[in-house]
Amino acid sequence: MPPRITVSSSEAETYETGRALAAGLCPGDVVLLEGQLGAGKTVFARGLAAGLGVDPEDVRSPTFTLVNPYRGRVPVYHVDLYRIEVPDDLDELGLEEILGGDGVAVIEWPERLGGYLPERAVRVRLRDLGGTDRQISIEDGRG
Numbered sequence: 001m002p003p004r005i006t007v008s009s010s011e012a013e014t015y016e017t018g019r020a021l022a023a024g025l026c027p028g029d030v031v032l033l034e035g036q037l038g039a040g041k042t043v044f045a046r047g048l049a050a051g052l053g054v055d056p057e058d059v060r061s062p063t064f065t066l067v068n069p070y071r072g073r074v075p076v077y078h079v080d081l082y083r084i085e086v087p088d089d090l091d092e093l094g095l096e097e098i099l100g101g102d103g104v105a106v107i108e109w110p111e112r113l114g115g116y117l118p119e120r121a122v123r124v125r126l127r128d129l130g131g132t133d134r135q136i137s138i139e140d141g142r143g
Contacts (some may be wrong), residue, residue: 075104
């Protein structure tokens with residue numbers, strides 16, 4: 001199935017695109033968020049988490065903690081791998097329980113997952129088009 005591509009012209013639209021995606025997610029699903037710094041990954045994750053019943057005010061970039069768990073209708077695990085430098089650093093995060101577990105895993109910087117990269121996932125690519133415009137490509141690889 002080809003990716004669904006939309007253009008967001010504001011943080012609010014990026015948030016709502018994430019929120020809309022949440023409607024089709026179930027426990028065990030993994031969402032891979034790709035994009036450069038400032039592309040809107042955390043805004044998208046905040047909307048997605050809100051769509052799963054998480055208070056959006058609770059959602060912050062987990063850059064320093066690496067994994068932030070949130071309680072919603074299903075658990076949401078927000079993982080930010082920006083600071084991961086070598087794949088061995090992943091062994092201490094508990095990814096075995098998070099990926100395909102009891103909640104929805106939202107992974108920023110998934111290219112750093114190495115051997116943990118799931119075969120079946122929703123891949124979201126955010127691209128900065130300048131100003132507040134973002135191209136959002138959503139490819140559902142869950143089969």
